[in-house]
Amino acid sequence: MFSAMVRPVKKAVFPVAGLGTRFLPATKLVPKEMLPVVDRPLIQYAMDECREAGIEHFIFVTGRGKSSIMAHFDHVPELEDLLREKNKTQELDALLSSMPPAGTVYATRQQAPLGLGHAVLCARAFVGDEPFAVVLPDDMVLADGKPCIGQLIEAQARVGGNVVAVEEVPADQTNKYGILDVDFDDGKLARASGLVEKPKPADAPSRLAIIGRYVLDPRVFDALETQGAGSGGEIQLTDAMNATIGKMPFHGLRFDGTRYDCGDKVGFLKANIAYALNRADMGSQVADVLKSFCAELEAGKAAPAARGGTGAGGEEPVAVPAEPKK
Secondary structure (H helix, E strand, O other), rough: OOOOOOOOOOOHHHHHOOOOOOHHHOOOOOOHHHHHEOOEEEEHHHHHHHHOOOOOOOEEEOOOOOOOHHHHHHOOOHHHHHHHHHHOOHHHHHHHHHHOOOOEEEEEEEOOEEEEEEHOOEEEEOOOOOOOEOOOOOOEEOOOOOOOOHHHHHHHHHHOOOEEEEEOHHHHHHHHHHHEEEEEEEEEEEEEEEEOOOOOHHHHOEEEEEEEEEEEEOOHHHHHHOOOHHHHHOHHHHHHHHHHHHEEOOEEOOOOEEEOOOOOHHHHHHHHHHHHHHHOOOHHHHHHHHHHHHHHHHHOOHHHHHEEEEOOOOOOOOOOOOOOOO
16 A cells, blocks of 8 residues: 655756757757747746746756856846846846746756766755656647646646656657556556666557656655666666556656657757747747748748748758659
8 A cells, every 4th residue: 555645846856967969069068958949948948837836946957068057047137237227128027037036946966977867866965855856858848728747746646656747659669768567547647567768669568658757756766876777878767766666656647738859859840839839929920931831832842942041051042843743
């Protein structure tokens, strides 16, 4: 029998030490978490999601070259004064509203790239003995109602233990995710009897994949402390969570919302489009641009030529003829 007593989730861990090599050269000097979706960096969306869900303390597990992440959540007096002088109240309000209260943001270093599990373990001293959230900024979830991490917090309050966000993935993509071995599924909440990190499609127990939102029992730290390297030679969070099954419940929640993988270039572009369309101040204009592009594609025109721009080297673009109908 598992205890039904669950403490509220008030702390979130952001593992942000990764190098972002898939976005080079853009991430040579700029952390991938600072790449903008419309007009806010990825890390700001992650922070806002947690604050909306009632989380009050924010722990960043950083690495070398990531100082701008912490600076983003600090005051810039010169800029704030300039905005006041020029009476740019809208811009100033947007800037100040992104600031968490003083004394609620913490940072620690992951000194070597030893995996997501190791990054989470680095936050142990800040988390203590209470349940906590883990949010990967690369995964953005656009939800109409309650934010994704808030949905997980509500589910964890009901069932206890560890609760993660999950979605069905194509069979040929199971080797990119932690996959649930499901023993009960009501269509919304799936109980797992085991987890497998990045299995080959033939070995995957299901297609229910963990994405970058977790609400975890602090006892997962005990598993991480003693765990050896797993898939890819790294300390995997999936392996540590798997080790807790049987000692506490483990569930995957099919969340309400649309997930965008911003660790992928196409996924990042999708997120920019989706979030722009969702904005009252620009949604209709962006929709018109997309309609124009779609019309041009239907007409068989290359996008650069249709925009009247130039190629990468400054030369006039050459239109690509449409493929012949078969």
